[in-house]
Amino acid sequence: MGLAPWIGANKNREKGTLEGIFMPKFFITLLMLILLVIAAGYLYLTPSSQEQEYVLMGTILTMEADQPETNAVWVKNGVIQAVGQPAIVAAETKSLPIISLGEQVLTPGLIEPHTHPVAAALLGATVDVSAFTHNSRSEIMTTLKEAANGFALTPWLISFGWDPVAIDDLDSPTLEELDALSSDRPIVILTQMMHEAYLNSAAFKAAGVKIIDKEDHTEGFIRDQKGKLTGTVREVAAISKIVSAAPSAPENASELLLRLQYKKYAKAGYTTIGVTGAVGRLTDPVASLRKISREDISPLRTFVYLLPNQVEAHPLGGDDRFKVLGLKLWLDGSPFTGGAAFEDGYHDSELTKHRLGIPHTHRGDLNYTLNDLRKIIPSYHAKGYQIALHVQGERAIEEALTIFEEVQKTAPTPGLRHRLEHNALITADQLDRAKALNMSTGFFVDHVYFYGDALPHLIGPERTARYMPVKTALEKNIAVSLHGDHPATPVNAIRVMKTATQRLSKSGKTLTAADQAITAEQALFAMTIGGAMQLGQQEKIGSIKKGKLADFTLFNKSPLLSLKNKSDDLLVVKTWKAGQETDVHALTWEHIKLGLSALKEILAE
Numbered sequence: 001m002g003l004a005p006w007i008g009a010n011k012n013r014e015k016g017t018l019e020g021i022f023m024p025k026f027f028i029t030l031l032m033l034i035l036l037v038i039a040a041g042y043l044y045l046t047p048s049s050q051e052q053e054y055v056l057m058g059t060i061l062t063m064e065a066d067q068p069e070t071n072a073v074w075v076k077n078g079v080i081q082a083v084g085q086p087a088i089v090a091a092e093t094k095s096l097p098i099i100s101l102g103e104q105v106l107t108p109g110l111i112e113p114h115t116h117p118v119a120a121a122l123l124g125a126t127v128d129v130s131a132f133t134h135n136s137r138s139e140i141m142t143t144l145k146e147a148a149n150g151f152a153l154t155p156w157l158i159s160f161g162w163d164p165v166a167i168d169d170l171d172s173p174t175l176e177e178l179d180a181l182s183s184d185r186p187i188v189i190l191t192q193m194m195h196e197a198y199l200n201s202a203a204f205k206a207a208g209v210k211i212i213d214k215e216d217h218t219e220g221f222i223r224d225q226k227g228k229l230t231g232t233v234r235e236v237a238a239i240s241k242i243v244s245a246a247p248s249a250p251e252n253a254s255e256l257l258l259r260l261q262y263k264k265y266a267k268a269g270y271t272t273i274g275v276t277g278a279v280g281r282l283t284d285p286v287a288s289l290r291k292i293s294r295e296d297i298s299p300l301r302t303f304v305y306l307l308p309n310q311v312e313a314h315p316l317g318g319d320d321r322f323k324v325l326g327l328k329l330w331l332d333g334s335p336f337t338g339g340a341a342f343e344d345g346y347h348d349s350e351l352t353k354h355r356l357g358i359p360h361t362h363r364g365d366l367n368y369t370l371n372d373l374r375k376i377i378p379s380y381h382a383k384g385y386q387i388a389l390h391v392q393g394e395r396a397i398e399e400a401l402t403i404f405e406e407v408q409k410t411a412p413t414p415g416l417r418h419r420l421e422h423n424a425l426i427t428a429d430q431l432d433r434a435k436a437l438n439m440s441t442g443f444f445v446d447h448v449y450f451y452g453d454a455l456p457h458l459i460g461p462e463r464t465a466r467y468m469p470v471k472t473a474l475e476k477n478i479a480v481s482l483h484g485d486h487p488a489t490p491v492n493a494i495r496v497m498k499t500a501t502q503r504l505s506k507s508g509k510t511l512t513a514a515d516q517a518i519t520a521e522q523a524l525f526a527m528t529i530g531g532a533m534q535l536g537q538q539e540k541i542g543s544i545k546k547g548k549l550a551d552f553t554l555f556n557k558s559p560l561l562s563l564k565n566k567s568d569d570l571l572v573v574k575t576w577k578a579g580q581e582t583d584v585h586a587l588t589w590e591h592i593k594l595g596l597s598a599l600k601e602i603l604a605e
């Protein structure tokens with residue numbers, strides 16, 4: 001996602017952490033109060049843990065080639081004992097409890113192989129100014145004005161999701177406009193891709209930055225000719241400086257938000273996530289993920305790719321609940337911020353020229369030279385780290401392929417399947433090379449949904465016609481997965497599958513590279529066993545097969561038929577992890593205690 005500029009795009013990249021995702025305490029407090037009310041209502045509804053042994057009966061899509069559909073699954077102690085006839089026999093001979101699925105349809109638990117749960121959890125608690133909930137600049141300014149006037153325990157107002165690519169009239173706010181929102185309360189607006197922020201004078205003052213200073217040429221703080229700040233701040237170093245001046249959330253509150261984020265994934269049908277960079281403002285995001293994933297109530301398995309600065313504290317390995325798999329690096333940035341390392345420049349359009357301020361000759365910078373990578377990648381490869389590389393433009397992909405061709409030649413480890421992430425403009429030739437290296441490709445098809453209308457203005461018609469080539473990758477028999485890269489988009493597995501099969505934009509106006517649409521079967525495959533293969537966990541999860549872990553997703557109807565018919569009534573009903581129904585609604589005493597202690601921390605200050 002656009003976290004790239006925070007982490008990879010400047011000299012500070014080795015530091016790596018996303019210093020600075022935070023939220024005003026006001027929202028935490030509100031959240032705690034809401035939680036307590038919900039908790040009171042749900043406490044008595046908390047489902048008790050399920051039978052350890054039972055048989056599920058109904059329509060079951062296995063994602064196994066030799067038996068794609070079956071009618072029974074026998075589960076014991078979290079593991080699949082048998083599918084089909086032997087499961088029915090077991091139910092009868094052992095008098096096992098039977099859970100009838102009725103009209104609903106069971107699939108393997110969905111897998112989200114590329115997401116950022118900590119950042120999603122914390123940004124979820126800020127003021128939302130995104131294109132997911134707004135259609136115009138005036139709507140956004142109204143939201144900000146209302147939030148600025150709202151009651152708060154701390155003076156900072158943080159908002160997230162400003163997106164000039166998705167909202168047509170969204171010119172950057174001026175300092176005067178920002179000051180009109182509030183003259184004394186610090187306001188920070190983060191863009192959806194997070195490479196830019198807008199601040200009012202109160203925020204600059206609180207961070208110790210002079211409003212008028214002819215001598216100050218600090219990179220990232222944009223000033224006019226008279227040395228006056230314009231309100232715009234760009235890239236990691238500058239944004240971090242601002243953000244570190246803001247109050248951060250208490251650890252307990254942040255972890256509680258992370259638990260709620262886990263429920264969001266489960267509600268969307270996911271039973272496993274791959275954390276491609278544990279970014280977010282927690283003392284130790286990896287430790288928090290480990291703690292939460294290992295709790296019995298956790299609805300998700302968690303597989304993590306570390307940032308370089310997290311390697312020392314967190315060794316490779318783990319168990320089926322939480323495991324460190326490898327390393328994450330960002331080789332380039334986002335296509336929507338001028339950050340993707342394209343082969344050719346951006347398209348010459350109103351959007352690039354005026355709203356994004358990207359000259360059409362610009363083609364995005366690489367965050368690392370090949371020589372930089374030669375110093376980093378071979379040693380991790382030798383130690384068995386699976387490496388996930390963020391690559392959007394052809395030049396970034398070229399660099400990734402080159403370094404892995406070198407590495408696999410010197411120290412061949414074909415079983416270590418490295419990952420190419422997003423792959424906006426990967427070419428057919430590059431896909432062939434990825435295949436030869438046994439790499440997997442994960443596609444961020446949501447770009448087609450959320451930015452499909454804007455793509456031709458950004459990269460022109462020819463490149464748009466080959467954007468996110470999922471079908472070509474599948475035809476070459478490469479391990480393919482689909483992801484949502486939250487918080488870059490809202491968590492919604494069904495939308496991801498729909499977009500991969502239809503290639504339609506949110507407005508319904510644009511089909512992007514329609515010939516890259518994949519079938520419903522391929523989409524469900526990519527979301528289950530494809531994701532498992534990418535995480536190297538295909539022996540344990542990703543399909544419904546004897547011996548695998550009993551992770552399931554239940555839909556209200558067949559996802560395959562629904563996707564084929566392009567109907568809009570497909571829903572996730574519930575999920576099971578390790579044979580236990582996951583609990584997405586109810587809160588436990590543990591949650592309530594955490595909420596209370598966070599509230600106490602807030603009030604004590």
Ligand SMILES: [Zn+2]
Pocket residue numbers: 001002003114115116276485
């Ligand atoms: Zn990402």
